[in-house]
Amino acid sequence: MIRAKERIDTRRALRYGVCKRRNTMQTKRCSHCRKVKPLDAFPTSDWKADRSARKGDGRRSQCYRCRDQRRKEIMSEWPEDKRLQASRKQQTFSRAWDKAHPHNVRSRQANQQARRRGATGRVSEDEVRLAWERTSGLCWICGRTASEVDHFRPINKTAGGENTASNIRPVCHFCNHKRDHQWRGEGYAMKEAEILKTLRDLADEHSRVTVHADVGQGG
Ligand SMILES: [Zn+2]
Numbered sequence: 001m002i003r004a005k006e007r008i009d010t011r012r013a014l015r016y017g018v019c020k021r022r023n024t025m026q027t028k029r030c031s032h033c034r035k036v037k038p039l040d041a042f043p044t045s046d047w048k049a050d051r052s053a054r055k056g057d058g059r060r061s062q063c064y065r066c067r068d069q070r071r072k073e074i075m076s077e078w079p080e081d082k083r084l085q086a087s088r089k090q091q092t093f094s095r096a097w098d099k100a101h102p103h104n105v106r107s108r109q110a111n112q113q114a115r116r117r118g119a120t121g122r123v124s125e126d127e128v129r130l131a132w133e134r135t136s137g138l139c140w141i142c143g144r145t146a147s148e149v150d151h152f153r154p155i156n157k158t159a160g161g162e163n164t165a166s167n168i169r170p171v172c173h174f175c176n177h178k179r180d181h182q183w184r185g186e187g188y189a190m191k192e193a194e195i196l197k198t199l200r201d202l203a204d205e206h207s208r209v210t211v212h213a214d215v216g217q218g219g
Pocket residue numbers: 030031032033034035062063064065066
């Protein structure tokens with residue numbers, strides 16, 4: 001049972017945005033499938049009750065999976081053209097939403113990757129955003145604009161890295177795909193990063209020279 005004093009503190013915390021409950025209670029039970037899931041497995045809600053200081057956590061009571069399941073069932077009764085129109089509309093919307101929430105997309109990708117490779121841990125949108133802020137959105141290896149989430153210690157079975165906030169770093173596509181997927185220690189990884197940076201600089205220099213040569217020939 002929550003004591004009265006504690007309860008008042010929680011309500012005040014909720015009102016001023018430093019929410020005690022939101023920081024501690026990271027999971028909840030879906031009202032439909034009855035499974036306990038992380039909070040970000042539930043759609044956000046604008047309903048007054050969901051946002052209230054006493055009961056609300058700002059999320060719906062059913063998880064994404066149950067909601068989508070129910071939507072599918074409803075839509076299966078619709079005529080073909082109506083269904084097609086709705087799915088196109090949904091596609092346009094989710095594309096626009098993803099574009100407006102790049103860190104959310106990245107956290108989803110990292111979590112999906114980790115699940116596929118059997119790695120433990122989970123990163124939230126905020127944790128990815130923090131990682132991005134730490135390097136001002138630049139690749140930790142070469143210093144160019146980053147586009148993907150890198151796991152400093154790779155998350156495959158043999159490397160044994162975890163999908164956690166302390167293990168993720170912003171990386172560009174080039175560096176991410178050139179990195180070794182084995183783990184030979186932090187010192188090795190830092191040396192590898194240095195080499196990759198040199199490689200990237202050389203590749204850029206080379207393409208610059210080639211472009212100049214082409215322009216020279218054409219003129
Ligand atoms: Zn559910």
